[in-house]
Amino acid sequence: MATEILMPALSPTMEEGTLAKWLVKEGDTVASGDILAEIETDKATMEFEAVDEGVIGKILISEGSEGVKVNTAIAVLLEEGEDASAADTASPAATPAAEATAAPEATSVPATAAAPAATAPDTSPDWPEGTPMKQQTVREALRDAMAEEMRGNESVFLMGEEVAEYQGAYKISQGLLDEFGAKRVIDTPITEHGFAGIATGSAMAGLRPIVEFMTFNFAMQAIDHLINSAAKTLYMSGGQMGAPMVFRGPNGAAARVGAQHSQDYAAWYMQVPGLKVAMPYSASDAKGLLKSAIRDPNPVIFLENEILYGRSFDVPDMDDYTVPFGKARIWREGTDVTIVSFGIGMTYALEAADKLGRGRYLCGSYRSADFASDGYGQHLGVRA
């Protein structure tokens, strides 16, 4: 049966083109892969190849024709032995794209993307009243969080520079090699791009890596894997696989370490769909949030602060203490002014609160968020 050869789209943006030159003439036999014509697109002159074999029955658009719309019939292809008169009754090679790709009617935005629901903020305490407390540094709290999760799940492992034998550049992983062995506490060469990719691949295969960056400044060498590999695989695979993992390490300014070791990346990572970001202030937040991060089925950017590592806070002494993502913490109750901060910023927020005097303000910390979450104020019960 005779078929029409249609003007092809030869680039992602091409709508029409010039049929510059025919390289076949009527009566020529063509095989799959033979060059039929040269076509000028908006970007270049392209060779147009035959897909099916047959005989050129009729050329419908002469060479030199400009502005030939994509999907216009430009020639008729006959099957071997078919009479040329069949060219007049040719059928299109296939249904043109226009009908088939009609977009579905635009529908209302689903609830998940709608404005934040006006539910009351979760102001419940992080631990039950009467829970015994112990004093711990942020450093110890982070180590305990990893150790507890590694005890509970064989798939969890820690990877990074100096995390094993050196016990951590900032001693966060102290004791972990002794308890879990070299299979699960892995020293890497200095190769952020490479090991971030390897860890992400292992997460796609079902493991739960914790990647320690000696500082998030060094993660700049690996950021492609954080964004293009870890954050986007779930979407690109239609939900078949993702990267349940944690990238953690010190972030933001430390003490007199220069511009290349002082960047705060919180705002950067917050803009990336697919990533969750946590930035704790206290030891209890560090512990509870890191445990949640390790259990989370998504990639979590966990931003610590070097100056906070050695500070001590009350940490609830209980078996499985976690802080859910998306919940803020109210440090002081008040009525007149709201002070909001997060991470080490809480140090200064609380100092400011002290200076203002009790009873006049609400001071809270925002601890974690993701690209799809609602605004800061929601969690603290702030109303505009």
Place this chain on the structure above:
Amino acid sequence: MAAKKPATPNVSADELLNHYREMLLIRRFEEKAGQLYGMGLIGGFCHLYIGQEAVVVGLEAAAKEGDKRITSYRDHGHMLACGMDPKGVMAELTGREGGYSRGKGGSMHMFSKEKHFYGGHGIVAAQVPLGAGLAFADKYSGNDNVTFIYFGDGAANQGQVYETYNMAELWQLPAVFVIENNQYAMGTSTQRSTKSPSYFARGQAYGIAGEEVDGMDVLAVKAAGEKAIAHCRAGKGPYILEVKTYRYRGHSMSDPAKYRTREEVQKMRDERDPIEQIRDMLLTGNHASEDELKAVDKEIKAIVNEAAEFSKESPEPHVDELWTDIYASEDV
């Protein structure tokens, strides 16, 4: 160049015919994809695998259930060769609900947990450490699976490849690095990209064994694949195969391929075509008749046409899909 004669006692007529069928499926599928692109049914980027079929078909013939594979954006052939459904692949190319990623991945991003196919990656060479991570997971779990990590001669100049070589050998990961050297990184020939004479030899700097393979000869690829896999399964760490191949089409659909002559492409098609080589072998060895091969051609054409029809009829994804699969609410 005449086809290298296989060690025929090791290859049955059935196997030869299977290789022919699988390579032909990729060839016809890709030609159809090119046609659907021309009609505007496939949008965006589309990188065809025509000419390189023997690489994936040969290596898949050496693999076992449980082995993993990961590649770049020129991925349609890899998916078909590992047994993914042509209908689901074509429908992903047209961005429809029936596609492997429900229309959200497109030509470059498809995955199949069931077939252990881990994508479909659009950042050149990113799949190399990711693939080593898949191999890491197998070693961690204590099984004997192997991961095939495919990348091109272009990707082979990226730094992360060498970071990965270093760790893969250090940790003895069961990974076969497959460099599909088709001689052109988009429009830049290997001669214009590097002074080093071979890509596989770069692995020696890290202690990784490797070799060069004729990628137009499916039997040579399979034999090399078996050797590489045996090395990995024996716990001896990674292995590198530099497979010399050739792509007949442009880098992507909008590439006029002015960086090489038409004669160069034609010569490769006439003298080295991987499908024609096996066809000749089947006919001259009396392993199959012209009629039998015609029947195979017909069968493949039907599969491809069915895939194309499915890819046109499957509905566009609902607009709500824009907001799904960004965050997982539970383990996937």
